[in-house]
Amino acid sequence: MEEVRPQLSQDELLCIFEELGAPELQTCSQVCSDWRRLARNKRLWQKILEEEPLVVAPNCRPAPWDVYSLHSRWSSGLSTDSRIGIQGLAPASLALSGSFIMGIQKASPRTFSVGTGGNSGVNIVDLGEMETYHCSVSDDGFSVFHWAYPSRESSILDESIMSFSSCGEVADIYVDQALRNGNTQALSMGNDGRIAFGLKEGSVCIVSRRWGNPTKVDYSRYGEPPICCIDARDDSMCAAGSELGDVTTVAWSTLSVNRRLIGPCDCRVSAVSTVNDKIVVGGYDHTQVGNGHRNTVIAWDVRASSRIGSFGRDVRGSGHSLLPVKSICGDRSDGRRIAVAYEDRVAIFDTRTWSCLREHHVADSEQVSAIAMNDECAVVGVTVSQEDHLPPTGHLISLSFVG
Amino acid sequence: MTEKGRIVKMVSQDQEEFEVEYGVATMSTLIANVLQDVSEETTTVPIPNVNAQVLAKVIEYCRYHYEAKRIDQSEEDIERWNKDFMKVDNKTLFNILIAASFLDIADLLDLGCKTVAGMIKDKSVEQIRELFCIEGDFTEEQEAKMREENNWGSEMSQENNAAQ
Incomplete structure (x- = not known):
């Protein structure tokens, strides 16, 4: 007597599974353990992910509930620790305002924006072949980022600044000779719409989008060294860190420039942030130089032109961090806290006592790739390396410090 | 020939x-x-x-x-x-x-x-199992976990529908 139903081989089943979408594969993975293994085949999911970027593959973290938490917990605000995952999301740059998180993913370039308040939708804008570098977002969800088409250098649109409105529509495109040809190294936008660009030639360029079309406000050539990080503060100034250890501040009101070597040496300032209208913090990266210096964070009083102190090297009681400071972010409101990101952890400091308020370590397979902060929490972009040929995935963690 | x-x-x-x-x-x-x-x-x-x-x-x-x-x-x-x-x-x-x-x-x-x-x-x-004549071989624990996985999905799609 023949079997009631002929048994399909694994190859045949895989052929069938190839015709299925994400929900059906999910169902198939619950039929039996053989099917589960087959339905989680990486090749199948890779194909689906290419077609449907928002789908979460079961064999890749984050799990489906990560996306779900975006709808439930995140919609009630960010006051508790939570996590969201968008498949394929490996944040390279992250910005957070009162109600929006915006980020850029570098592997397969796209921007994503996530509403954190009442409007908790996810916007994903695919950037195709564009290369994106930096992004910033304001309280009204307006985002701006720098992008380039790597292959079309001669075209006028090969590199420019593009902005998106909160609903993910292109608001405007700004092209400026000074910002092109790889000159833009960093950008930051204040809530009032001033965008500060840190340039390779060592200058700071300020563009305003306040009156509709972007207008250049200030562009002064200061000469070398190249600027590698920048932070624009709403009401007072922007601060830019250079490759050779100094920090330049530009006051919004007078456009007066202040440039100082803030650290003990001329090593790269890998991250910079304004704390309030007079204090700037810069983080160092000594790993390239190997001069024995510690990768500390240094706070600098711009008005008094004096160093307040260095901190962040004794967080774990282990002496100091071997990893460079990757990013620093102020809370963008009362300036009471700053968050410092190293590759393996994030530490939040009180700017009055310079003590560590809380620290978060990521897992071994994970890397902190971006950080942003508002007055309720810090949002950490985590990149998770994947096995085989799968692109890195990632998620966002919010670390609350309220209540 | x-x-x-x-x-x-x-x-x-x-x-x-x-x-x-x-x-x-x-x-x-x-x-x-x-x-x-x-x-x-x-x-x-x-x-x-x-x-x-x-x-x-x-x-x-x-x-x-x-x-x-x-x-x-x-x-x-x-x-x-x-x-x-x-x-x-x-x-x-x-x-x-x-x-x-x-x-x-x-x-x-x-x-x-x-x-x-x-x-x-x-x-x-269940219908797929019937179609392919397959017996589920998961433990009750695993089944429960998978049901949970499923619930997230369905709740999410409901929410999406509500939003539209």
Whole structure:
């Protein structure tokens, strides 16, 4: 007597599974353990992910509930620790305002924006072949980022600044000779719409989008060294860190420039942030130089032109961090806290006592790739390396410090 | 010997013989490979794991598509024919799929997979098990965990619907 139903081989089943979408594969993975293994085949999911970027593959973290938490917990605000995952999301740059998180993913370039308040939708804008570098977002969800088409250098649109409105529509495109040809190294936008660009030639360029079309406000050539990080503060100034250890501040009101070597040496300032209208913090990266210096964070009083102190090297009681400071972010409101990101952890400091308020370590397979902060929490972009040929995935963690 | 007049004798599992034109038979890559070094007028090829009923269906498919190509049949007509051809009971469908896989007939395998995939859509786990005669082998714990996975998904889609 023949079997009631002929048994399909694994190859045949895989052929069938190839015709299925994400929900059906999910169902198939619950039929039996053989099917589960087959339905989680990486090749199948890779194909689906290419077609449907928002789908979460079961064999890749984050799990489906990560996306779900975006709808439930995140919609009630960010006051508790939570996590969201968008498949394929490996944040390279992250910005957070009162109600929006915006980020850029570098592997397969796209921007994503996530509403954190009442409007908790996810916007994903695919950037195709564009290369994106930096992004910033304001309280009204307006985002701006720098992008380039790597292959079309001669075209006028090969590199420019593009902005998106909160609903993910292109608001405007700004092209400026000074910002092109790889000159833009960093950008930051204040809530009032001033965008500060840190340039390779060592200058700071300020563009305003306040009156509709972007207008250049200030562009002064200061000469070398190249600027590698920048932070624009709403009401007072922007601060830019250079490759050779100094920090330049530009006051919004007078456009007066202040440039100082803030650290003990001329090593790269890998991250910079304004704390309030007079204090700037810069983080160092000594790993390239190997001069024995510690990768500390240094706070600098711009008005008094004096160093307040260095901190962040004794967080774990282990002496100091071997990893460079990757990013620093102020809370963008009362300036009471700053968050410092190293590759393996994030530490939040009180700017009055310079003590560590809380620290978060990521897992071994994970890397902190971006950080942003508002007055309720810090949002950490985590990149998770994947096995085989799968692109890195990632998620966002919010670390609350309220209540 | 021209290929045109060549006949291939295919013998099913249950020893039934099918005489098939060379061009039709070689739509199966497996048979084409077998026949590559043989030059006799009539060659017998045993197909040991396909029964007569299924082999007849497979040959019907090959014959139609061979002809359709020759007379340049329209896409719509072919599609309609394919659809009708797939209107068989599940057991036959599965057997055709397995035979297509064994005989290496890419188009037929593809058609069979698409048809089975279409049957999986909108079915529950239990219905799929029934369709494929599979017993679930998960522990209760695993089942519960998977149900949870599912719930997230359905709640999320409800929320999405509500938002629209």
